[in-house]
Amino acid sequence: MDVQFLGGAGEIGRSAVLVDDRLLLDYGMASESPPQYPVGDVDPEAVVVSHGHLDHVGAVPALMGAGDLPPVHWTPPTRDLAVTLAEDTLKLHGSTPRCPFTETDVRRLTQASRTHGYGETFEAAGYEVTLYNAGHIPGSAHVLVDDGETRLLYTGDFHTGRQRLVEATTARPEADAVICESTYSDVTHEARESVEQQFVESIRQTVWQGGTVVVPAFAIGRTQEVMLVCAAHDVDCYLDGLGQRVTKQFKRHPEFLRDAEALRGATSGTRFVNGKAGQRHRIAAQNSVIITTSGMLNGGPVVSYVPKIRTNPTNKIAMTGYQVEGTPGRELLERGRAEFDGRVMPVSAKVESYDFSAHADRDGLLDFLGNYRESEIVLNHGDRCGAFAEELRADGYDAQAPELGDVITF
Template sequence: MDVRFLGGAREVGRSAILVDDSLLLDYGVKPGTPPRYPVGDVDPDAVVVSHGHLDHAGAVPALVAGDRRPPVHWTPPTRDLTRLLAKDTLKLQGASRGPGTGNARGGRYDCPFTRAEVARLGEVSEPHGYGEPFDAAGYEVTLFDAGHIPGSAHVLVDDGDTRLLYTADFNTEDQRLLSGTTARPDADVVITESTYADVAREDRASIEDRFATAVRETVRGGGTAVVPAFAIGRTQELAMVCHAHDVDCYVDGMGVAVTERFRRTSEFLRDPDAFLRACGHARFLDASTRDGQRRRIADEPTAIVTTAGMLSGGPAMTYVPAVAGNPQHLVALTGYQVAGTPGRELLETGSAELGGRHRRVAARVREFDFSAHADRDGLLGFLEDYRGSRVLVDHGDRCADFAAELRADGFDASAPERGERVAL
């Protein structure tokens, strides 16, 4: 067996790993203007998608362009989320305004797929539950709960000689939405993510308490708490946190549609009943909501959970400017802010490009780490069960450093570079 790293190696984004030029694990996008895609041409016999985030699934529709029809294996939530993300990508790029044939790309840059490819995913979709082995391109493949977002999976690939475990993104700590992963399948080789390899995170209960206290104090003082959040996983987690701490909240943006998908596949959640109670507690805004209504909501003493999590678009572009001028209000950032995004700029400078204008933000800005990735302790604890296995480190900003730390601790570890082929 050999693997080629087409993306996600020594970087976060565009994850794509090709096994024996036949089985493709993930096919993601690295967001930006323009976005970046995995390197090289690829025509796999089958595809396995670990979970429905852009950096792992954002380019999957391109794999069924032309006469190509590789089966795409995933869990039901990942299937639903990948199609939702693809439609949103086309909408953001203006492609949905093309002719009724669905073949217009439009937008500021070329998208590698059209509406036709998104629709075609339904023809090749092969959904699976956790722990159910299936055949893909001649390999026995099994998905295990990765605890990252609903439907996220570790991918175990077995060719009869070598057992390869691709962790994809994972979390070992319980969230309200999901339980942390406990899966530790036997493997000869482990490809592990390393996003938070240098971060020791405080316990989840403490993060929740600090967040809930800050929001409650803001609302009781007559202010508004704007809570930018990623649409997939984070929005739903925060709705559950608000419900658990008796904080009234609105939910706006793409997270509304994602929440509806999770209702349909609630068996993949930690506590479906608690999730539904939280949905009943929150006030969800629909796609017909206008900015004038959003500005009126921003005048209320309430919490507003809204996309985009890094302030790069979405309804947050209405809410944050609406509260920006008053220190009575709060902007509670709930996820990692990538360098170059308005969210990172706001954290570092107190101002950012928001809604087409550079603004100074007088509202209080606080950061709460609700990440759904394993931190350093979680990564090391997971890998401890694989001391006798070969470890390949990817999906991180310091993959080589983390691999060196693992080697110093007795692991057979390395960090492949993008485009590199590794014999196993």
């Protein structure tokens, strides 16, 4: 089995792994400026997508050009998210060369879609493939590929810890080789219960003091997790941005949620913002909690809220996700200012960061890989894959970290 790494090798973003030039595992894009796509030309017989985040599914519609449509296999939530992200990408970049697909390609993608549940084995490009819960977001999957001689496990993104939105991964299928994400290979997450308590106490204090809290959150997964935290602690909040649509989609797939009733309750107790500028202006002036996209402050309704609350030190911006270098969110955390609408604005409001990560940390990765000491380990989806591979080799693993474009034979 020959496996080529077209993206995600030594980097986070544009994940793409090609098996024997036939089966493509993920085909994502990195939301940089300009966007970055996997390298090389591919014409797969079939595609399997691990989950519905942009860096894993964002470029899949580009595979739907003229000719036969390769079937695209995924879970039902991942299918819905893929279409949502494609439509959002077209809205942002559709009239520029930055977007490699069209509205027609997105329509063809729905025709090529084949959905599967966890534990269901199906055929794709001549391989037997099975999806297992990865505990990352609703519908996220480990992908097991079996050619009759070699069993390859592609982890996708996964989490071994507790979240309110989805159950942690417990699947450990037998595998001869494992392609494992390594996003947080040098990080230990603080206990989720402690993070939640600090977050809730902080935003309650701000509202009690008469301030407004803006909570930038990724639309897929993080928004719903924060909603569930707020609902569990009786914190009233508003919801704005793409997270509204994603929340409705998740509710249609209760079997992929840890507690569907809890999400329904959180949704009914959250006030959805209709997107009108006047309503946003009024909400920002209240002492309220506003969950809104984008999570890195590089677009979406958050760019309307932050300038309105930034001058009052009683107000607060509570970051809930990793801030990539070069984004306004990273600039705000490090320098206390950020660029909005072409203007660099100082922010006097308090800025805090909370680790609600949906990825396994170092302990989680080591716990997971402990089940595969006799397997070949390949590390991707991280900015220190080589260093982590070296650490694993020192502990007796057969581990390596490919570079972009490399081919590994199992």
